[in-house]
Amino acid sequence: MEGFVERGFEAVRDAFAYAHDGDEGAAQLCIYRHGRTIVDLWTGQDAISGKSWDAESLVVLRSVSKGLTATCVHMLVERGQLELDAPIHDYWPEFAVGGKASITVADLLSHRAGLSSFDPESEIGAWDLLDWSACTTALVSMTPLWRPGTAFYYHPFTWGYLVGELIQRVTGKSVGDFLAAEIAEPLGLSLWIGLPECEEHRVVPGFTRKHLATPAEVEARLAGMGIDVGSRLVRATLATIATREEANEMLNTREGHAAEIPAANAIGNARSLARMYAAMIGEVDGIRLLTSAAVDRARQPQTDRLSHPAPLDVMPVATRFAYGYEITRPAGLLGDGSFGQVGTGGRISFAYPESGVAVGYTCTNMVGDEGVDDPRWLPWAEALRGALV
Template sequence: MRAKGFRRQVYPLVWSRRLEALVAGFVEVGFEEVRDGFARAHEEDEGAAQLCVYRHGSVVVDLWTGQDPESGKTWDVDSLTVLMSVSKGMTATCVHILADRGLLDLDAPVRDYWPEFAAGGKADVAVTDLLAHRGGLSSFDAEAGIGPQELTDWSRCVSALGSMTPLWQPGTAFYYHSLTWGYLAGELIRRVSGKSVGEFLAAEIAEPLGLSLWIGLPESQEDRVVPQFTRRHMPGAAEVEAMLSRMGIDVSARLVRATLATVATRDEGIALLNTREGHAAEVPSGNGIGNARSLARMFAATIGEIDGIRLLTPEAVDRARQPQTEGLGHPAPLDLMPRGNYFANGYELTRPAQLLGDGAFGQVGAGGRIGIAHPETGVALGYTCTNMIGDDTGGPDPRWLPWSDALRAALT
């Protein structure tokens, strides 16, 4: 599936001090500095990247650059890559479509839609608690035996979460549900709609808008995927445990053991996402696959009409981006950790606001991917990359700054 709405002629553009950054695509008049910033950002990047920006329903920036040093695959505007936690933004949009249609009440107990979820003292946990990372299920219990391979087993993961006792009192604190969030939101989608999250995304978002965007990639699209890679050292479970211990955190606590178990799955899990098995499964927290054009187009359709299609009403957008974690800290004993990003009902708020201004919402993914929208300026953007420099729980990726600063200037 190729994205609709792109009929402009593509032409090669070359900038940078040493003429090393070959960038292709186009920008509208007034956005030339965004183009130049994108080129500067990738002068030293050995990977590839795409950037697409909509404003008031029209494409104003559509750029790509780089190559893949690992696989030798070509990289262009139609290339696909794993989107990591940007997948959560795709899944959250599915949730809010159902809420917009009156099929899902965000304030209702999860048990109303998923009766088995009431086990383990979770009878009063609300849908919004799950969406806002307040539900106390930030990791699988260390004893659950769910490693990287088990993440592709939907029934096993959902059953484990349904029977699990929360790691803290839901609603009283928040902590990023890096792996579990997708199963929690995805099972709600399945219970309400009768479709898996990948099926719902395809039927209600990707096909109507003509997007190259999947959770559960068809084999027919496999040749378009360019692998991700990283040269950045990511601390393993033993290093993280030692760091927490130095901070005075009780590493024997159940929450900490569960969190360390998640860290232990990371490297093998990321490797799995570069395989056909990892592409074909539905892991809505991290294995969405797509490109910048499709992310920008999807988020543009959440805040405005794109070729006659609008995904969310203005009321649904306002409900979706209402802050849900301000005033809350992390649960003990991880309350000594910095709070980092704040969340709305399924969307991240902190870094979208840094990129586009207060009121922006969306999701950033490990390695630096972005899918966000800003209703106040009518802007939506998608950014993808193959070199995993950024971190989905930290600050801004240094590659964002040259072009995002220029974008904000162009919008004033």
């Protein structure tokens, strides 16, 4: 265990150490409060690559990337360059075909667009995710998998191309370029979507010992629930699941680091994540990314009255979304009003404006399960709640 905690937060350090006792991977935890660092810890070592590990080491952030991309969008909304209720075709005219004319910016951000996976006939595989043009072209030509706005279902990969293309249409910059110029450089962050080769030596690969359910296993499980596995939505979902193992491998390559996959391949560390979220909810060294009004708008629930689309509507709804951020698990860790994003295997970053707290947590051993709290979070989150009283 290395790093420091401010007086009064020693229990967070002890809980973080306890949570990683026996973990064969490495982890970082950084917490800001009212614009300054109160916790900055790292522990463990990389068991797979043998690379060194410290506070400046980098990992692929997986779906934590969505929180970074959403923040770019809300900066543009605040500047008047985007409107949440505007149809996408106002900014991206070609998008209006195939029953997509009614899809709004808000629908995209909150996973209501009906484009949760690529069309099963598109044959977009894991390595095709590196090809921005192929992915956006496939989405433009696609008919939604359900009527947009009437239901929601998590968009694991497609979300990034949809929102990223929107950003590019409005600013003339890719997501990675906008993030660098407007967020990372002003705040001095080690945070990228599209990693420069000169930073590659700092990246420590992720790994997992978990069994990843095969498409056949998922299909059998869904069929056992009475779900029509021949439906277009289920076939598209199973096609995404089929790319999962190969996508994990791709995201550990230089090609996977250099590309821009705004829903999944941002690269950074806990220090930078916490600092970014801190600058969203308050000033950090004189810089503030969003006003209080913009933060309050961004974290408003957008899926509470919706179910999953048919035939997946028999599945319980476990996760709530705001405009581009998840609110279920962040709220469970610190309190209602928290917002952020969780990444596959346990990476998480979020803010709790009511207490002025921003959190960044990264790990190399991806043990967390989809849709539920990572058990390594709970000890330090509970200790943090106690210290904030």
